[in-house]
Amino acid sequence: MNSILRGIKLVFILDKKRFIINYGIFVLEALSSVVAIYALQLTLEKLGLFVAGNLTTRAMIFCMCIFMLVKILIYAFKSFMNFYCEYYNLILDREAENVLQEKKFLPIFYEDSKFLDLLSQAKNGASDLSYITNAYLDVVFMYGFNFLFLAIYLFYLSPYFILILVVVMLLQFLHNKLDKGIEEKLEESLKNIRRKREYFENLFLEKESVKEIKAVNTSDYFLDRFNIVLDKFCAISEIFYKKLLLNDVRMGLLKIICYTISYLIVYAVRDSVSIAEFGVVFVTMKSIFSISEEGFYGRIKEVNSLLPQLDALFKVLDMKCEKNTDFGDEIIFENVSFKYPNANEYALKNISFKINPNEKIGIVGVNGSGKSTISKLILGLYEQNSGNVKTVKSSSVFQDFAKYELSSIENVKISDCEKEVDKSKFKEIDYIDESELDYNKILSKRFSDISLSQGQWQKLAILRGIHKNEKFFVFDEPTWAIDPIVEKKIFNFLYNEIQTGMIVITHNLSSVKQMDKIMLVDKGEVLAFDTHSNLIQNNELYKKLWTTSTT
Template identity: 30%
Template sequence: MEKRYLLPALKVVWQKGKLWLFCTSFFTIISGIQPLLILWLTMELINEITRLISSADGNYRTAMALLLLQFLLVIFYSLAAKIDDYISKRFEVTLDHHLQKLILMKSSSLPYHFMEDPEIHNHLQRILGSSSSSFLAPIRNAMGIGRSILHSISYMGFLFSFHWSLVVVALLPTLTLFRLQVKLGAESFQVHYRLAPAARETRYISSLLTEKQSGKEIRLFGLTDVLLNRWSKQFLKSSKEVLTLLKKRSILEATMEALAALFYIFAALIMIWLAVSSKLKIGDFVSLSQAVQGVQVAIQQVSREVSRFFEQRLYLRDFYRFMELGEGKDKSKESIQEQPKQFIPPEGIVFANVSFSYPNSNKIALKQVSFHIHPLEKVAIVGENGSGKTTIVKCLLGLYQPDHGQIYYNGKDISVINHEELKKDFTVIFQDFMRYEFTLKDNIVFGDISEKDNAKRMEQSAKESGVDQFAGKLPDGYDTFLGKMLYDGEDLSGGQWQKIALARGLFRNGEVIILDEPTAALDPKTELEIFQNFDSLTKGKTTIYISHRMAAAKMADRIIVLKEGEIIEMGSHQELMDLGKEYFSMYQSQAQWFSEERKEVVTWMS
C-alpha cells in the first residue's frame, strides 16, 4: 500500500481511537499465543488421564488443576473478545460519523462541474456506505495477519520440538496457493470498481419505482415493465460477476483444503513412525495432529488476510483520492493573469469576453459574452431555451469557471473573492428550486439560516411572495410539515412551492437578486400579481431576471437578448421593439400564445 494513503489512515485511527487501537493490539497479541496454550494443556491433560487409567502413577490433583486452567483460559479469552468487540463497535460509530462527515463536506465543497461528472458519482458510490468498516479493514487485516503468524509460529515451534519434517509437511500445501489468494483480493476490488455504475443505476431505477414523485408518470406511461426489465438486467449482470468471483474463490479454497487433507496423511504417517520409534504418548499424538492442522489453518488464514488486505487497501486509496479532488491547478488564476493590466473594471457586474463550454461537451455554451450591469439596475436576460441564460448565472455565482475572459463584481474578479462572502450578496431563485420536506418556516428561513429567528422578516418575505395567502390555512401555520416523505405533512401545488422558493429568496435579502424563471409554475393570475409587485420586490436591489418569456422584460431598465450563447441585441424594451429584430419577433409571437384566461396579462404587456 502506498504510504501516502496508509499513514493518514493510521493518523486518523490514532486521533479518534487510541483506546480501540490499544485494546485490539493487546487482544491480537494474547490471542496469538492462545492456540499454543490450549494445545499444551490438552496434551498434558490427555497424558495425565492416560496415566490415571493405565497405572497408579497418575495424579488426580494435577488433572483437576489442568482442567481448571483450561476452563479459566476459555473464560479469559471469551471475556477479552467481548470487550474488544464492544470497543470496536463503539469506535466504528465514531469513525463512521467522522468519515461520512468528511465525505459529505468534500462533496458539497467540490466545484459544481464535478457534480455533473458521472465518474464522481461512481466514486461516491464506492466510498459511501460502510465507510468505517472499509476504512478499518486494512488495519484489522494487518492485525489478523500478525495474529495468524503468531499462531503458525507457535504451532511450528511445537511440531519442530518433535521432528522438523512435520513442519515441512504442514507448510507445503498452503504456501503453494498463497500467491493466487492474494491475486484474488485485487480482482475482487476491480469487480467492485466496475460494478459501481450498475449499482447506481439499479438504485436509481428502484427509487423511480418506489417514490411518489415519479409514480404518477410511470403509471400513466406504462413504464413499470420497461424499468423493471432494465433494473433486472443490471442486477443480474452485477450478480453474475460477483458469483464468478465467488466461484473462483471457492475453487481455490476447495483446492487448498484438498491439498491440506492430502498432506495431513503424510503427517499422520510421520507421527505413526514417531510413535513406533520413540513411543509417543497418546496426548502427544493428539496434540501433534492438532498442531499440523493448526499450521495449515493459520497459513491459510494469513493468505486470506493478505488477500483481503490488498483488496481493502484499495478502499483507502479510493477514499483519499476523492479527498484530493479539486486540489489541482486553479484555472481561475490563469484567467486573472490573462487580463490586461490597463483594464479597471467599474462597480456592478461585468462580463468581459466570457466564453464557456460544459465539461465533456464540445458545444460552446457562451461565446465572447460582454456586458455591464450597473448597481441598482434591473436587467432582463431573455432568449430561447438553451441560449445560455442560466449558464451566465452559474458562471456569475462561481459554480463554473469561464474557459476564457473574466467576471467582475464591484471591481474585483470573482475568482479571487471568497465564495462564502460572494454568495452572501446574491439572492437566487432557480426554476428547479428545492422543495425541502420540513416545515414551512424552515423552507423560508433556509434562505438565511443566521436569521432563522427573525419572525418579522420571515412574515414580510411571506407577504411579498404571496405565501401568507395559504400559510394561515395550513393546520399548524408556518410550523406545518410539507410533503409526505418524512412526516404526514401537507401536499402543496407547484405554484405554492414556487411562492415558497420566492419567499426563501426574499428572506435572504442579498444585494443582487437573480430570478431564473421564477413564475414558470404559477397560474396566470398569480404570475400577473408577481409582475405587478416586481418593483416592490426588487426595490433597492440590483436585479437580473432570466426568462425565455417576454412578459417581464418591459419592467427591466435594460434587456439582453441571447441566442446560441451569444448576445445579439441589447437595449430597453422600447428600443428593441423599435429595432424590429429578434426581440420584437419573440415578443409578438409570445403575445399571441395568451388565451382569454390571460387577457389581463396581454393588456398589461401592451
C-alpha cells in the same frame, strides 16, 4: 497497496485514541488463543499424570477448574472485543462519510458521467472504509500476532513445525494474488452497469417516478430495460465468478497437499514430543489453518472486490473541488467561453458584459440559449473554460429547486441559520395561510400528513433565497410553477423587497420589463444588453419574443 496504507492512515487520523485501543485489544486476543492452547496442554499433561495414578483427584479437579476459568475469561474477553469493535466501526463509518461529504464539488462535476461513476464508487468506499481497513489490520494485529505466537509455540515444541507455517503462507499469498486480480477486473467491468441498475431500481421506489409510471403505463417498458441491464450485470458477473471458482478449486487441491505435508512432519518428529504435546500440535495446526483460511485468505478475499472503491474514494478526496472565485462589488465577464463535459459545442462563446452594483437585470432567450449557464458562472458554480469572471457573493433560487422534508420555517432558515425568519413574508407571497398550516410541522407525507403543491414549494424556495441577505440575488425561472396572477404579485414583492442587485432569468418577458437592463442571449452569445424600450425598437428577436410572451 497505496490505497490500503492511506486508508489506515485516514482511520488513525479520524480517531487516534480508539484506533490504539481497538488494535491493542486485537493483540491481546491473539495472545489469548495461545494462552488457551497452553492451558489445554497443561491440562492434558495433568490428565496423563492422573490416569497414571501420579496425581490426586482433588488436584485434577483443581486443574480442570483453572482450565475452565481460563476459557470463561477468554470467552468474556472476546465478547467484549466484539462489542467494542462494532462500536468502533460505527464511529469510523460516520466519520469517513463526513470526510467525503465535506468535499464541495462544483455542480459542473455532476454533468460528467465519468465523475458520477467515480463518485458512486467513492461513496461505497467511504461507507466500507472501516470494513476494508479492518480486514488488513485484523490480519496484522489479530491473525498476524496469533500466527506469530503460535509459530513461537510450535518452534518451542520442534523447529520442524515451522515448515508448516511456511507452506501455509506461500499457499495463501499465491491464492490471494490471483483472486485480487480477478476482483479488480470484475469491479471495473461492473461499475457503470451497477449505476444503471440502481437507477432503474429507484424508478420503482421513488414517489414521483412511480406516479408517472402508473399514470402513463410505462412499467413494462422500464421493467424490460431493467431486465436488460440486470442480464448484462449477471452475464459479466458469471464470467468472473467462474474464474473465482476455478481459483478456489485450485486452492482446495493445494490445501490437501499442505495437510499431507503437515501430517508427514508431525509423523517424523513423533518420538520427540509427549502425548499431550502431540495432541496440542494437532489443535495448533487446526488453528493455523483456521487463521490462514479466515484471516490471511478469508478476510482479504472479502475486501478484494472493494479495493477499487477505496481507490475511488482517494481519487475523489484528491480532486480539486472549489475554484478560486474572484468576488468583488460588480459582475464582469471578459471574453468568457464555457463547454459542458464531453460536449462538442460551446454553451457560451466569448461573451463579455458588466453588471453594476444594485442593478436589476433580466436575462431572456429561447431554450438552450445559455441563460442558466450564465447564472451558474455568476454564482461560481461552474468554471469557465476561457476568459475572466469577476462576480459578487449572491443568493439564488433555481428552477430545479430542492424540496427539503423539513418544516416551513426550517426550509427557509437553512440558508442563514443565525437569522430569524420573518413570518410576515409568507403572507406577502400567498403561501398557505397560517391558520391552515403549522409552520413547524414537517412537509412530507413520509413524516406527516402535509403535502404541498409545486407552486407552494417554489414559494418556499423564493423565501429561502431572500432570507440569505447577500449583495446580489439570482433567480432562474423562479415562478415557472406559479399561476400568472400570483406570479405578478411575487415579482412586485421581489422588486420592493430586494434593494440590492438582482438577476432574473425567465421566459415571461413581461416580468422583467421594468428591469434596469435586459440581456438577450441566443446560441451562447449575448446579442443585446439594453433597456426594454430600446430592445423593442432595435432588436427583431427580442420583439418577436416579447410578442409571443405577452400574446
